Amino acid sequence: MIRFTWLQFRAQAVVVAGALALLAIAAAGLLHRDDGAVRLWLGVLVLVAPGLIGMFWGAPLVAREFEEGTFRLAWTQSVTRTRWMAVKLAVVGLASMAAAGLLSLVVTWWSGPLDRADLNQFATFDQRSIVPVGYAAFAFTLGVLAGALIRRTLPAMFVTLAVFVAVRLTEFSWVRPRLFSPVLLNLALNPGSTGYGQGGSLLPVAFTSPTLEPNPPNLPNTWITSLGVVNFRGQTLTTQVLNSACPDIGKGRGGGGGIGGHTKAPQAVVNTVQDCVAKIGTTYHEAVAYQPASRYWPLQWSELAIFLGATLILAAACLWRIRRS
Amino acid sequence: MNSTNTAATLLAASGLGKRYRRRWALSGCTLEIPAGRVVGLVGPNGAGKTTLLHLAAGLIAPTTGTVEVLGGRPGDGPVQLSRVGFVAQDTPVYPRLSVGAHLRMAGYLNPGWDGAEARRRIEQLAIDLRQRAGRLSGGQRAQLALTLAVAKRPDLLILDEPVASLDPLARREFLRSVAGTVAGRGTNVVLSSHLVADLELVCDYLVVLVASRVRLAGDIAELLASHHERSGQPVRLDDLVVAAMSQTGDVR
Numbered sequence: 001m002i003r004f005t006w007l008q009f010r011a012q013a014v015v016v017a018g019a020l021a022l023l024a025i026a027a028a029g030l031l032h033r034d035d036g037a038v039r040l041w042l043g044v045l046v047l048v049a050p051g052l053i054g055m056f057w058g059a060p061l062v063a064r065e066f067e068e069g070t071f072r073l074a075w076t077q078s079v080t081r082t083r084w085m086a087v088k089l090a091v092v093g094l095a096s097m098a099a100a101g102l103l104s105l106v107v108t109w110w111s112g113p114l115d116r117a118d119l120n121q122f123a124t125f126d127q128r129s130i131v132p133v134g135y136a137a138f139a140f141t142l143g144v145l146a147g148a149l150i151r152r153t154l155p156a157m158f159v160t161l162a163v164f165v166a167v168r169l170t171e172f173s174w175v176r177p178r179l180f181s182p183v184l185l186n187l188a189l190n191p192g193s194t195g196y197g198q199g200g201s202l203l204p205v206a207f208t209s210p211t212l213e214p215n216p217p218n219l220p221n222t223w224i225t226s227l228g229v230v231n232f233r234g235q236t237l238t239t240q241v242l243n244s245a246c247p248d249i250g251k252g253r254g255g256g257g258g259i260g261g262h263t264k265a266p267q268a269v270v271n272t273v274q275d276c277v278a279k280i281g282t283t284y285h286e287a288v289a290y291q292p293a294s295r296y297w298p299l300q301w302s303e304l305a306i307f308l309g310a311t312l313i314l315a316a317a318c319l320w321r322i323r324r325s
Numbered sequence: 326m327n328s329t330n331t332a333a334t335l336l337a338a339s340g341l342g343k344r345y346r347r348r349w350a351l352s353g354c355t356l357e358i359p360a361g362r363v364v365g366l367v368g369p370n371g372a373g374k375t376t377l378l379h380l381a382a383g384l385i386a387p388t389t390g391t392v393e394v395l396g397g398r399p400g401d402g403p404v405q406l407s408r409v410g411f412v413a414q415d416t417p418v419y420p421r422l423s424v425g426a427h428l429r430m431a432g433y434l435n436p437g438w439d440g441a442e443a444r445r446r447i448e449q450l451a452i453d454l455r456q457r458a459g460r461l462s463g464g465q466r467a468q469l470a471l472t473l474a475v476a477k478r479p480d481l482l483i484l485d486e487p488v489a490s491l492d493p494l495a496r497r498e499f500l501r502s503v504a505g506t507v508a509g510r511g512t513n514v515v516l517s518s519h520l521v522a523d524l525e526l527v528c529d530y531l532v533v534l535v536a537s538r539v540r541l542a543g544d545i546a547e548l549l550a551s552h553h554e555r556s557g558q559p560v561r562l563d564d565l566v567v568a569a570m571s572q573t574g575d576v577r
Contacts (some may be wrong), residue, residue: 003433007426008419069417073470076382077434078407078477080400324386 001079001087009092012057020102027110039114042107043127049103050135051164053096058143059156061088062322066151085322089315093140100136104128121296122223126172129300134307139164141314148321171303177225179302182289187217189229189281191274196249209239212277214286221293229280230287237284246276333396335360335481335513336381340390342537343376350376354390354537358515358530363507365524365545366517367566368534374517375414377534378485381515382411395480395513407437410474410482415490416467420459424452424469428476435477443476446502464495468502475506481513482506488523500526521563531562533569541569 006013031038062085065071075081108115108128115124125131142164147156193215212229229237242249249272291299335358342352351373358364368374379385380392383400392398397405418427424447432438447454450468452461458469467487474482484503488496504527507514518524524531531548533541541548545562552560 001434004430007430007433008422011421068420069413069415070419072379072384072411072413073417073419073473075384075400076406076409076411076413076474077431078403078436079434080403080406083403 001083002091005088005091009095013095016099020099020106023103024106027106031110033110033113036114039111042111043124046100046104046107046127046132049100050132050139051161053100053136054139054143054160054164055157057092057096058140059147059160060153061092061144061147062318063147063151063153063156066147067153081322082319085319089141089144089318093137093311093315096136096140097133100132101130104130104132119220121221121293122291125176125223125296125299126168129297131300131303131307134304134311135168137311138167138307138314141311141318142167145314145318145321148318148325171306175306176299176303177291179299180291180295182225183292185217185288185290187214187286187288189214189277189284189286191277191281194273194277194286196273196276211237211239211242212280217286217288219288219290219292221296223291223295224288225291226287226289228287229284231284234287237280242276242280245279246272248272249276333360334358334393335362335364336392336394336515338377338380338390338392341377341380341387341392342389343380343385344388349537351380351537352389354534354539356532356539356542358532358542360395360513362530362544363514363528364516364530364532365521365528366515366532366534367519367521367524368517369570370519371536372534373537374534375485378411378483378515378517382409382483384411403436407435407477408480410477410479412467412470412474412482412484412487414485414487416463416470416487418458418461418466418469421457423455423457424461425454427458427469427473428454431473431477437478439476439478443472446472446476462495463491464498467491467495467499471499471502471506479512481515484514484516486517486519488518496523497526503527521566525562531566533566535570540572541566 027042062071065074074084104127111124111128115121115128121128126135139160143156143160146159146163147153150156150159189212195213195215197210197213214227214229216224216227231237336356337358338354338356341354341356343350344352354373354377356377366374366377376385380387381394381399383398383406386400394405395408397408399409400406419430422430428440428443428447431443432440444454447469450465452465452469458466461469471484471487474484487503488499491499500523503514503516506512507527514527516524516527525545529545531541531543531545532539548565549560549562552565
């Protein structure tokens, strides 16, 4: 069964192995290792590779057998279909993990000098190291399950992509910040580096109200997960409190030219904001929550484990579905 | 052909039914076919022939009732799978794999695989082993599918309307190679078709299935002889089948 799986899969495997070899050669010799644009594009490649694996290796694996009717050939050989499914999942799944792992290895190695100079390891967290292996295993198995349920290749490919993107967005915006409790840091509000405005989160400007916005503290290589102005009871500064303490804030044209432009604010406006920050600073302070640099590898391993665990659940669902069809 | 595997019945179904969502593709089918026969399964479209054969090959599980093939439950483990060779309707093959790769595949997947026999058959048909299966003609593809099922050396060969999409010449050639295979080996065979003429060439036993019910079943020679006895004049198998299909109740 392993040899049969390889017989069907080898053409695709050879193409991807060739592409990886070319990339490795290019990375070793041709690409200048100080090119920020190349670093960006290689990062994007690592980011999208698992989704592509799920769409092009995962989704057609079973769906195409149904579409072309060949499941009637495959399942009437002297191999139970449970074994057929298990071996296919294992062989192509391991190939998916190897492809994503090698790609990440090449990109992580090539970007090393720029990443170290950048001192922002969490910005490229899901484009480096070992987590891409977990994403690829998950996306592949998700694709196989979508194909087994939908039985048509093209819809299965799009469902795979949509679900995978949704899972990754949820995971990185909601799960990852909660995996380890962050380190908390309280700082006095600094009138020189605190501004007034709105936004700064994933929410559009329309859903937030203007408030004081301190600059993030200088914590190299860490991941600041939240930043806010709170009082000693831990209550966040509200617009009502702010407006009653500083009735003049936000009046007049201040704070720059909105999106895109940077015009210097008039001195009077700057003074108003600074006075307000000083006044608020007597009862409120800047609260920072962050993951220190040393959490990089624990987070990598945890996230890999989460995605591999989810992969096993999806694989069990594939076996269950195939046995019942 | 294996003396250890001589079950008295080739296929036994009892109250067998299969439902897809709301539609019953087969319901309440009861049937017993003795072993050692070349069986023709005939009936109008929608009678449940394909469903019955898929159940017999273990491709689908019954919703109601039971089915036994050569004394075992269809699709129940590698041994039972190895005892049944199946050629599906439209004879599916992997379009991107070569003919040679198909033979290798079947060799990997079937412990009883007869590689020499498979190559001999393909050579006899003058099919290039390096050709992609997707490029074969309908007749060649059907022959490849038959080769894969036969060289597995099964105790029972099931063919689901294998000639339905073939032109008359390819159809005749295909049935001839089925007949040749059967003659050489004494394999049990179940072959379905909606054309009686196809079956007459190969089969010695007939089952007429209409709306999941067996309308007529028996040795072809006996069926013809008993009709001759009753009506006093010879009858063609064709007429016998049409009569069975259009009547209600059992004509036997």
